[in-house]
Amino acid sequence: ESKPDLILLDAVLPDVEGKELCKQIKADPFLEDTFVVLISGQKIASDEPAEGLDVGADGYIEGPVSNKELLARVHAMDRIRRAEKALRDAQDELEIRVRERTAELQEANRQLQQSEERFRQLVQQSPLSIQILSPDGHIEEVNQAFKDMWGIPEEDLPEVLAKYNILEDEEARKHGVMPLIEKAFNGEAVVLPVIEYDAAATVNAAGVDTKAN
Numbered sequence: 001e002s003k004p005d006l007i008l009l010d011a012v013l014p015d016v017e018g019k020e021l022c023k024q025i026k027a028d029p030f031l032e033d034t035f036v037v038l039i040s041g042q043k044i045a046s047d048e049p050a051e052g053l054d055v056g057a058d059g060y061i062e063g064p065v066s067n068k069e070l071l072a073r074v075h076a077m078d079r080i081r082r083a084e085k086a087l088r089d090a091q092d093e094l095e096i097r098v099r100e101r102t103a104e105l106q107e108a109n110r111q112l113q114q115s116e117e118r119f120r121q122l123v124q125q126s127p128l129s130i131q132i133l134s135p136d137g138h139i140e141e142v143n144q145a146f147k148d149m150w151g152i153p154e155e156d157l158p159e160v161l162a163k164y165n166i167l168e169d170e171e172a173r174k175h176g177v178m179p180l181i182e183k184a185f186n187g188e189a190v191v192l193p194v195i196e197y198d199a200a201a202t203v204n205a206a207g208v209d210t211k212a213n
Contacts, residue, residue: 004034006078011040011052011060019055026056033088035081037061037074137167137185150199160203171202 011018041063049060132141
């Protein structure tokens with residue numbers, strides 16, 4: 001069943017008021033966005049157009065009008081209808097894109113959270129001592145192997161991590177690896193040599209007694 005683009009409706013019909021029929025058209029979900037224009041050569045009182053618009057008509061043409069003027073008015077109203085439809089379509093398309101983009105971002109965020117959780121599990125389960133450092137050299141996170149190697153009591157860990165900065169590490173500077181560490185912080189790929197690192201000295205410098213060896 002085809003849907004009309006525009007209905008030109010006489011305000012005075014033999015068996016029903018044009019305004020009542022307009023109201024029924026606008027109440028029909030299939031026709032509710034159809035452009036309805038009431039036309040009348042008889043009901044030309046000043047309040048007739050307002051009443052027609054109140055029941056949902058999109059326009060009201062008072063007669064008598066020539067065929068040429070009527071056609072011109074219908075064309076003008078059809079342009080308005082097309083513009084309104086284009087705006088609705090654009091809004092609908094925008095809403096669809098927003099929903100799709102929101103769903104994509106939610107999925108990406110879910111995958112990122114899963115990836116971060118897997119990474120944290122790998123870090124925590126690693127037998128190697130691992131530190132996750134901030135760009136300014138402070139420790140953001142360590143694994144259990146780090147705690148075991150450094151011998152830091154759990155209750156003292158926050159204090160030690162707050163005070164420690166790898167860019168100020170005297171043990172690293174003493175063993176000559178600080179230039180390599182600085183290069184790494186500048187984005188260069190480096191390989192640190194194996195050194196005898198005195199973890200206890202570094203931690204004790206923070207004012208915490210440990211059992212590191």
